[in-house]
Amino acid sequence: MNTTAFRNADILIPNNNINMEKWAVIACDQYTGEPEYWDRVRQNVGNSPSSLNMILPELYLENDDVPERIANIGMTMKKYLNDGVFTEYKNAMIYVERVQSNGIVRKGIIGAIDLEQYDFSKGSTSQVRATEATVIERIPPRIKVRQGAPLELPHIMILIDDPDNTVIESVDCSGLEKLYDTKLMENGGSISGYLMDEKSQERIDKALSALSEPDSFNSRYGINNSPVLLYAMGDGNHSLATAKTYYENLKKENPDTDLSNHPARYALVEIVNLHSDALKFEAIYRLVYDVDCDKLISGLTENLALSHEPAGQWVEIVCSGKSDKLYIHNTSSNLSVGSLQNYLDKYLSENGGKIDYIHGIENVKSLAGKHNGIAFILPDMDKSQLFPTVISDGALPRKTFSMGHADDKRFYIEARRISE
Numbered sequence: 001m002n003t004t005a006f007r008n009a010d011i012l013i014p015n016n017n018i019n020m021e022k023w024a025v026i027a028c029d030q031y032t033g034e035p036e037y038w039d040r041v042r043q044n045v046g047n048s049p050s051s052l053n054m055i056l057p058e059l060y061l062e063n064d065d066v067p068e069r070i071a072n073i074g075m076t077m078k079k080y081l082n083d084g085v086f087t088e089y090k091n092a093m094i095y096v097e098r099v100q101s102n103g104i105v106r107k108g109i110i111g112a113i114d115l116e117q118y119d120f121s122k123g124s125t126s127q128v129r130a131t132e133a134t135v136i137e138r139i140p141p142r143i144k145v146r147q148g149a150p151l152e153l154p155h156i157m158i159l160i161d162d163p164d165n166t167v168i169e170s171v172d173c174s175g176l177e178k179l180y181d182t183k184l185m186e187n188g189g190s191i192s193g194y195l196m197d198e199k200s201q202e203r204i205d206k207a208l209s210a211l212s213e214p215d216s217f218n219s220r221y222g223i224n225n226s227p228v229l230l231y232a233m234g235d236g237n238h239s240l241a242t243a244k245t246y247y248e249n250l251k252k253e254n255p256d257t258d259l260s261n262h263p264a265r266y267a268l269v270e271i272v273n274l275h276s277d278a279l280k281f282e283a284i285y286r287l288v289y290d291v292d293c294d295k296l297i298s299g300l301t302e303n304l305a306l307s308h309e310p311a312g313q314w315v316e317i318v319c320s321g322k323s324d325k326l327y328i329h330n331t332s333s334n335l336s337v338g339s340l341q342n343y344l345d346k347y348l349s350e351n352g353g354k355i356d357y358i359h360g361i362e363n364v365k366s367l368a369g370k371h372n373g374i375a376f377i378l379p380d381m382d383k384s385q386l387f388p389t390v391i392s393d394g395a396l397p398r399k400t401f402s403m404g405h406a407d408d409k410r411f412y413i414e415a416r417r418i419s420e
Contacts (some may be wrong), residue, residue, distance in 0.1 A: 027155035104318025106278035156236030291353035
């Protein structure tokens with residue numbers, strides 16, 4: 001019997017009549033500073049059934065028509081269900097192979113995470129933990145999308161620390177039923193998905209249970225009697241936090257009802273091995289605009305004691321087309337991103353302005369010029385430090401790292417019912 005937080009689920013897949021290349025679109029939290037990207041996606045999809053019609057790209061979160069967009073999402077979900085767009089696979093796990101834009105294959109398994117075993121608060125000791133600080137203010141808009149929606153679509157990617165490749169990489173898909181195989185739009189590569197049979201699922205359960213065995217866990221990290229961390233958030237931190245908050249609210253609103261078997265207790269996710277060659281941890285850069293650039297840089301230089309004298313932490317500042325790499329001598333975090341973020345949070349709360357989190361050096365430089373703002377470029381994080389750091393220090397500063405390029409983020413394909 002599986003003793004970990006990951007399990008099979010009743011998974012919905014678009015039927016064979018659906019154009020999968022138009023159906024699958026990238027995670028809603030990507031390209032938030034590039035409306036032209038989402039314009040191209042909308043043009044590409046046209047009137048075809050698509051997951052685009054069931055998500056709210058975060059680019060539009062501050063638009064006046066958000067309530068209308070959310071209402072349309074719920075109606076579209078119900079329409080797709082009524083029109084037979086989906087085929088439902090009961091008690092399923094799906095093995096996926098994603099060929100990224102660089103040609104490297106990322107392997108994963110889609111199933112459900114038990115939200116009873118997840119706690120995103122700082123200092124959590126749950127089996128499923130956040131790897132970065134959760135911004136509570138980002139949850140309510142997502143809750144509004146989830147309320148009244150019969151379905152969820154996942155862009156959540158959760159990491160397991162499996163250096164011996166005992167779980168995902170050992171899957172043999174040659175005898176499994178292929179559910180889909182499609183190219184992905186906008187340089188997204190391609191993806192194929194396979195329905196895992198009962199025997200394959202049992203092997204996955206057994207391998208995950210072995211990873212979570214306390215003595216093995218403590219030995220792996222050289223610690224004693226530490227609560228097991230088996231699942232660490234990779235992408236979609238706020239989406240999983242939203243699912244958790246929605247479920248906890250449901251329990252509060254129905255104190256006399258047993259919700260232990262309610263579908264909202266679970267969230268659809270993809271688990272991926274931290275040690276996959278396809279996963280490259282990259283820094284997420286900061287774009288700050290609608291500020292007095294000279295005042296911000298002056299204050300940052302003074303507070304972080306920035307200079308050209310080498311030190312352990314650094315930040316590259318790009319403004320008005322000029323770039324300067326400076327070292328941080330007055331640190332407030334173990335990571336460069338933490339020292340920078342602590343100051344930016346304080347400055348923006350006192351002086352106003354906007355901040356965005358951007359993938360790709362050229363992207364953030366270009367957007368800094370476009371918005372007459374400041375780009376902050378940061379060092380990458382060594383992914384081997386993720387689990388030990390979360391175990392010892394708790395969640396990292398928000399938007400510390402990204403797993404690969406924006407083009408290679410999860411695309412929406414699968415769905416799951418979250419209402420009874």
